[in-house]
Every structure is written in C-alpha cells, then in structure tokens.
Amino acid sequence: MSRYYTQEHEWIEVENQVATVGITDYAQHQLGDIVFVEVPDAGREFAKGDEAAVVESVKAASDVYSPVSGTVTEGNAALADDPSLVNSDPEGAGWFFKLNLMHPSQLSELMDEAAYKEFVAGL
Amino acid sequence: MSGAPEGGEDVGPATLPLNAWHRGRGGRMVPFAGYSMPVQYEGIMAEHLWVREHAGLFDVSHMGQLLFTGDAVDAALETLLPGELKALGEGRMRYSLLLAENGGIHDDLMITRLPAENPFGEPGFYMVVNGATKWDDLGVLRDGLPDAVTINHMEERALLALQGPKAVTALARLVSGVEELVFMTAGAFGWNGAALWISRSGYTGEDGFEISVPADRVEALAEALCAEPEVEPIGLGARDSLRLEAGLPLYGHDLDDDTTPIAADLGFALSKRRREEGGFPGAERILREREEGPIAKRVGLIVEGRQPVREGAMVVDADGAEVGKVTSGGFAPSVQKPIAMAYVPAALAEPGTQITLAQRGKIHRAEVVPMPFVPHRYVRKKG
Numbered sequence: 001m002s003r004y005y006t007q008e009h010e011w012i013e014v015e016n017q018v019a020t021v022g023i024t025d026y027a028q029h030q031l032g033d034i035v036f037v038e039v040p041d042a043g044r045e046f047a048k049g050d051e052a053a054v055v056e057s058v059k060a061a062s063d064v065y066s067p068v069s070g071t072v073t074e075g076n077a078a079l080a081d082d083p084s085l086v087n088s089d090p091e092g093a094g095w096f097f098k099l100n101l102m103h104p105s106q107l108s109e110l111m112d113e114a115a116y117k118e119f120v121a122g123l
Numbered sequence: 124m125s126g127a128p129e130g131g132e133d134v135g136p137a138t139l140p141l142n143a144w145h146r147g148r149g150g151r152m153v154p155f156a157g158y159s160m161p162v163q164y165e166g167i168m169a170e171h172l173w174v175r176e177h178a179g180l181f182d183v184s185h186m187g188q189l190l191f192t193g194d195a196v197d198a199a200l201e202t203l204l205p206g207e208l209k210a211l212g213e214g215r216m217r218y219s220l221l222l223a224e225n226g227g228i229h230d231d232l233m234i235t236r237l238p239a240e241n242p243f244g245e246p247g248f249y250m251v252v253n254g255a256t257k258w259d260d261l262g263v264l265r266d267g268l269p270d271a272v273t274i275n276h277m278e279e280r281a282l283l284a285l286q287g288p289k290a291v292t293a294l295a296r297l298v299s300g301v302e303e304l305v306f307m308t309a310g311a312f313g314w315n316g317a318a319l320w321i322s323r324s325g326y327t328g329e330d331g332f333e334i335s336v337p338a339d340r341v342e343a344l345a346e347a348l349c350a351e352p353e354v355e356p357i358g359l360g361a362r363d364s365l366r367l368e369a370g371l372p373l374y375g376h377d378l379d380d381d382t383t384p385i386a387a388d389l390g391f392a393l394s395k396r397r398r399e400e401g402g403f404p405g406a407e408r409i410l411r412e413r414e415e416g417p418i419a420k421r422v423g424l425i426v427e428g429r430q431p432v433r434e435g436a437m438v439v440d441a442d443g444a445e446v447g448k449v450t451s452g453g454f455a456p457s458v459q460k461p462i463a464m465a466y467v468p469a470a471l472a473e474p475g476t477q478i479t480l481a482q483r484g485k486i487h488r489a490e491v492v493p494m495p496f497v498p499h500r501y502v503r504k505k506g
Contacts, residue, residue: 035454
C-alpha cells in the first residue's frame with residue numbers, strides 16, 4: 001500500500017487499483033469543526049482535479065478535488081451521520097470516497113508523505 | 124481541497140492591545156476589520172457551547188468607542204439616529220442606527236447617556252460602533268453634527284465582552300456591584316485602579332457585560348477574568364454563530380447602506396416620539412415603509428438537512444428565479460441544525476412559509492421561523 005498527497009491537502013491510498021481518498025490531518029485542523037460532508041455516489045466519473053466532494057465547517061465550505069481520474073465505487077456513508085469523523089480520524093475512518101483508477105500513472109505526479117510534510121512545514 | 128479556510132496570513136493588519144495575549148493563549152489570528160483578531164482558540168463549536176453554559180471573554184477592541192460632548196448633544200445626535208435620546212436617562216443605553224439620507228443604514232450601534240461620574244471625563248453620550256465601519260461613521264458624524272458637539276474617538280481604550288450565564292458570577296468577584304446592573308444599563312466601576320465603564324449588554328443573546336478599559340490595563344484584566352473558572356477566551360467565529368442563533372443582524376452582512384430599518388425588521392429602533400416627529404435621515408421613506416410594509420423583509424430560516432446554507436445563497440421561486448438572498452448562514456451549534464437569515468419578499472415572510480434556496484447549483488428547502496433561534500437570556504430586572 002502507498003499513500004500519496006496533493007497540494008490541496010487530499011490524501012489517496014491505493015491498494016489493487018482501488019484508491020481511497022480523504023483530506024489530511026492538516027486540512028481538518030485548518031477547517032475546524034466539520035458539520036457536513038457531501039460525498040459522491042458510486043458510478044460517478046471524475047477527471048483529475050474535478051470537484052468530487054464538499055466539506056463544510058462551522059465557518060466555511062470547501063471543495064474536495066479528485067486527486068486522480070477514476071470511477072467512484074463508494075462514498076463513505078458514515079460521514080452523513082457523523083461528519084466529525086473527519087476531525088477525529090481524517091486519515092482513517094473519515095475517508096471520503098473510493099475510486100477505480102483510470103490512469104494509475106497519475107499517482108507519480110503526487111507527493112509522497114515526506115514531500116507532503118515538507119510542503120506543509122513551508123505553509 | 125480548496126480555499127484558505129481560516130487565514131493564517133496575518134501580515135498587514137494592525138494589531139490591538141491583546142494581540143500578544145491572544146497568541147499566547149493559542150488563538151488563531153486572522154485579518155478582520157483591518158486588525159489581526161482571533162477567530163478561534165479551542166474550536167468554534169466548543170467555544171460556542173461554552174458561552175451558552177458558562178462565560179466567554181471576547182476581545183472586541185476593534186470596535187469604535189466614541190464620546191460625544193457639548194451643548195444639546197442629544198438633540199444633535201437625534202438628527203442622525205432615530206432613537207429617543209433626549210429622554211434617555213443617565214446610564215441607560217439603546218440600540219440605534221446611523222442612518223443614510225436614503226433611509227439605508229450606515230451602521231448599527233449602542234448609545235448610552237453618561238452620568239457626570241464616568242471614566243471619560245465630561246457627561247455626554249458614549250457610543251460603540253462596528254470596527255469595519257468606524258472610520259466611515261466618524262466621517263458621517265463629523266459632517267452631520269454641529270461644531271458645538273465634540274467627538275472623541277477613544278483609541279486609547281480597549282473593549283471586552285464577557286458573555287454567558289456565569290458572566291455575572293465571574294465579573295462580580297473582580298468588580299463588585301456589577302450584579303446590580305440590568306440589561307441595557309451601564310455604570311462606572313473600578314478594578315485595581317483602572318477606570319472601567321461597564322454595561323450589561325452584548326451581542327450573543329446571553330446575559331453579559333461589555334467592559335471599556337484603558338488599553339494599557341486590558342491584558343491584566345483579560346488575564347484576571349480568564350483566571351476565573353467560569354471564563355474561557357472565545358474567538359470571533361463563535362461570536363458570529365452565537366449572534367446568528369440570537370437572531371441579531373451583523374452589519375455588512377444582514378444590514379447595509381441600501382437596507383432600511385423596516386426591511387431589516389429593526390422597527391423597534393425607531394422610538395415612538397421619533398416616529399411621530401420624524402426628523403432623522405430617510406424618515407419619509409422609512410415611515411412610509413413602516414405604514415405600507417416593506418417589499419422585502421429579514422427573516423430567520425431553518426434549513427432542511429445538515430448542510431449549511433451561507434451568505435450569498437439565493438432565495439428562488441418555483442421557476443428558479445432569484446427573489447431574495449441569504450445574508451448570514453451556518454450550522455447552529457446549540458440548535459444542531461443549519462440556520463440562516465435571509466431577505467425574502469413580504470409575501471414569504473410569515474413563519475411557517477416553506478421557501479427554496481439555491482447554493483452552488485444545489486437546491487435546499489427551508490422554513491421561515493420566528494427569531495431568535497435560541498431564547499434570549501437577558502437579565503431585565505433584579506432578583
């Protein structure tokens with residue numbers, strides 16, 4: 001398993017061509033208390049960079065982009081009942097959606113964990 | 124993920140006397156009204172709920188504290204504000220509006236008649252105006268008031284708001300006698316040699332106080348208040364969600380130069396004598412609207428589902444055409460639902476009316492409800 005990161009603070013973890021996408025701990029901390037998450041339905045197709053989900057804190061709404069191209073296999077239904085999972089476990093139970101990768105080569109354009117840490121440290 | 128949620132860029136804005144104290148307390152600073160201000164400490168949700176159950180300390184030093192002195196100052200101020208000032212007693216305050224010639228609102232404010240004994244010097248009127256508008260307000264006031272009235276913008280004073288059901292308990296330990304104040308009254312007090320002006324007022328819907336304090340003593344006072352077990356420092360994020368739940372409009376969002384007091388549902392700010400006599404800016408239009416009813420009106424909304432509908436969202440008719448707009452909105456921590464304020468056509472303003480909102484291409488349903496969303500808990504008389 002490998003985990004990749006975007007400059008927009010999404011993480012993507014890939015296992016057997018299926019990717020799980022969420023937002024990073026840094027992002028949830030910046031947003032504050034999450035009160036609503038809209039995740040995509042299975043079957044939706046995204047190109048890399050498409051708006052794929054919406055996350056709302058008490059203060060602000062933010063779009064979440066698909067880090068790569070693919071077809072959604074599942075949105076995280078648990079977030080409808082408990083959006084605060086994104087605060088409590090952003091890089092685990094607070095995942096947003098799963099994708100079948102269309103172009104696995106796109107992963108090489110993303111940051112690995114060390115690069116993301118360095119990126120965040122510079123913000 | 125898009126957007127810079129809550130800043131972090133704080134190069135540029137001016138600093139206020141508590142700037143270093145906020146940072147030391149873990150406040151996340153953002154630019155607001157030209158100043159660097161704390162948006163949150165622990166988190167908006169927790170801070171909001173803390174204020175509803177205990178007491179929260181807000182730094183509102185960005186707001187303008189103005190002193191008006193001189194002959195017939197009450198009559199002079201009445202030419203710009205629609206409230207009864209001539210008959211306002213010493214230490215009594217009211218919510219009022221700085222009106223534009225067209226009947227729109229330059230700013231909303233609190234004004235108090237000062238007794239002879241007050242920390243600012245002469246008797247007169249003390250006014251607190253919004254931080255983002257204070258410089259424009261000063262221009263309007265200087266242009267509109269006669270030379271006999273002196274305006275002193277007291278930049279050497281800071282302003283704290285202590286809000287919540289335990290505010291009186293905590294503050295009375297430091298400043299005895301404040302428990303004698305009732306809602307919308309104020310008086311002179313002292314704390315460790317610092318001359319304070321304290322009013323029982325605020326903008327959260329809770330009981331509480333606003334405390335004017337010399338800027339060089341505000342850090343010590345804030346520290347002393349937060350040493351009380353009931354008190355935590357609270358950021359502007361929770362101040363906004365608290366005032367929204369309390370149904371209180373925010374200037375620059377729910378009120379502006381084009382909005383009349385009648386459309387804004389602030390008719391109570393027009394005192395009876397002033398309604399009968401007129402003689403304030405926009406009086407003709409405002410009084411006509413009061414008789415005939417406004418075209419649009421500010422209402423409260425409870426939004427279906429969990430997704431907040433925010434400022435800028437449209438109120439739409441059955442064909443999807445815009446008929447109104449949301450001016451404030453968010454998730455209400457005490458109500459546990461998304462709530463909003465919106466301007467809607469008068470025909471849609473009755474509580475119980477179902478309305479349709481459009482935000483970022485998505486339709487939301489909402490119901491018009493009476494405000495406040497959370498009952499006010501002002502202390503109106505002793506006991």
